[in-house]
Amino acid sequence: MFYWWMKQVLVGPLLRLMFRPWTRGVGNVPSEGGVILASNHLAVIDSFVLPLVLHRKVQFLGKSDYFTGTGIKGRVTAGFMRGVGTIPVDRSGGKASEAALNTGLRVLSDGEMFGIYPEGTRSPDGRLHRGKTGVARLALESGAPVVPVAMIGTGEAQPIGKRIPKPMRIGIVIGEPLDFSRYRGMENDRFILRAVTDEIQYAIMSLSGQEYVDIYAATAKARLAAGKKVAAPATGTRAPGGREVPEVQVPEAPSDPA
Template sequence: MLYGLLKYVLLGPLLRLLWPTRVTGADNIPEHGGAILASNHLAVADSFFMPVRVKRRVTFPAKREYFTGRGFKGLLKKWFFTGVGQIPIDRSGGSAAQAALDTAIRLLREGHLLGIYPEGTRSPDGRLYKGKTGVARIALEAGVPVIPVAMIGTDKVNPIGSKMWRPRRLEIRFGEPLDFSRYEGLSGDRFVERSITDEIMYALMELSGQEYVDIYAARAKELMAAEEAGVRPQVPSQPSGAEADRVPQTKVG
């Protein structure tokens, strides 16, 4: 009920009025059943503009801190993020990472639409970065299609570090569903999961027109910060361990 109130009565109409958005390919989203909406990630605003333009409810697992604040402000934040379809996820450790995957898989098996940002964090410069293989693991375990989603212009509405959203026309492109049923039973195979993830990222590159960079966005941010500080970046140049590659970003921000 709260989700419907925000989407159809409060937040949705306001976003539609102030930020006219061209939507293409919306008919690629199934009317029923679970599916992953795998999107590029340019701004915090992505998680608000995209669900408003989808007829069905879209769920984005979000970091638990959004739901545990104290006082009136904390209560208001919890109410808001619950109302826009977020669910809390504890991502503080290894078991928490698995919990995030398990929650995503459960939601999909229950027939929900799940929003995921395979890059793991917002792009620091508008380019498209290497995807984490968690999106592949989730798709294989849940047995659902992956629909690539390209957000165009949200980084101009909501630049990194900005507190006010700026008026601008936007575009959202929903690509054709990607079917990975040919890999059924191969969940956990890191080569298969990397191949699937790369296929998703290629579809996003084609759909968005972004330049692709074959490193993780988090690493790119580290390199940029080191350059600004005049510090030589440390090796390794990529995150190590299965968890660093496996868990995609599903939060707002």
């Protein structure tokens, strides 16, 4: 009850006031049953802002460290993470990916919504990166539809390294559900997993208008930390799966009424 009160009475109104989120396509989210929300990832606040605009509960995974802190700060952080529906998972061990997959499957089997970032980590440069195939395995094993999501402006509100985001309008664009039932039972085929993942990333790219680079976000982050440049997309790999770049731009917020 305390965490429900925190989300409904304290966290939600505060975040709405700070970010005044605008939306497109909220009606594309199925009203019932297990659903995978696959989103780009620009800032920590993504997992807090997206649930604000949905009528259903959505759960994301979060580092277990967020829930094990000590003192007042540790308890407040743990309470906040639970209040916004974050599920703790240990991502330090060798079986971390399996634990994350099983957690997602459990949420989906309960008929709930599970949020996932196919890039695996925040984009270090604002571009969309190669997706990890865990989202494809989750979709094929659960049979749940995948709803692509584009977060707009959250990276500007909270750049990497900035703990406290600045108040500004951000957007959430939600696409039509993707059905991968034709691949059911093929979750161990790495070529199928890559094709499904690329299709999901292409859908996200079509919503967000981001530039795509065909390397993992973690690799790009390591290169930037080492003072190296991340190469621009090469011809033929400008979009996931080697597709042509969709003719879209980064969506903008609707004009405020006078």
